[in-house]
Amino acid sequence: MNKRVSSRGIIIENDYVYLMFRRRIKENGEMKEYYVIPGGGINENETLEENVKREVKEEFSVDVKINGYIGKDESEETIANFFSCSIISGTPKLGGEELDRCTENNYYEVRKVKIEDLDKIDVMGKDMIIKAFNKVYTSI
Secondary structure, X not given: OOOEEEEEEEEEEOOEEEEEEEEEEOOOOOEEEEEEOOEEEXXXXXXXXXXXXXXXXXXXXXXXXXXXXXXXXXXXXEEEEEEEEEEEEOXXXXXXXXXXXXXXXXXXXXXXXXXXXXXXXXXXXXXXXXXXXXXXXXXX
C-alpha cells in the first residue's frame, strides 16, 4: 500500500502561528472542534517544496517562502512533511476547496494562535510548531 504524502506549512509571525480552525458536526450530531496546519497531498511530479507553497496558497490565499524543513510525521497511511514558512505576499484568508466547502456543519476559518496557547487547543503537530518557532531545521 502506498502512503499518502503531504506537505504542511507552519507560518510563525512574532509569537503566533497561523492555523486552520475546523468545526465539524458529525452525522450523530456530535460536534468536533480542532485545528490543522495548512497543507495537503502532493501531486504527481511535484516536489515537497512546490507542494507546500501550492497548498498554503490555495488554503490561506498567501504566497510563502520556505525558511527550512522541520521534519516528518509518519503513520501507517501517511507521511506528512513539515516546513517553516514566511508570508511574502497576501493576507491570510480562507480560500480554495475549504472556502467552497465551508458550511455551518463543516466550518473552516484561518486563525492566529499564540504559541503559548498551543496546549489549550486540539492540534496535531504541536511539536513541529514548536520546532518551527525555535527555528530547529533539519535536512529532508
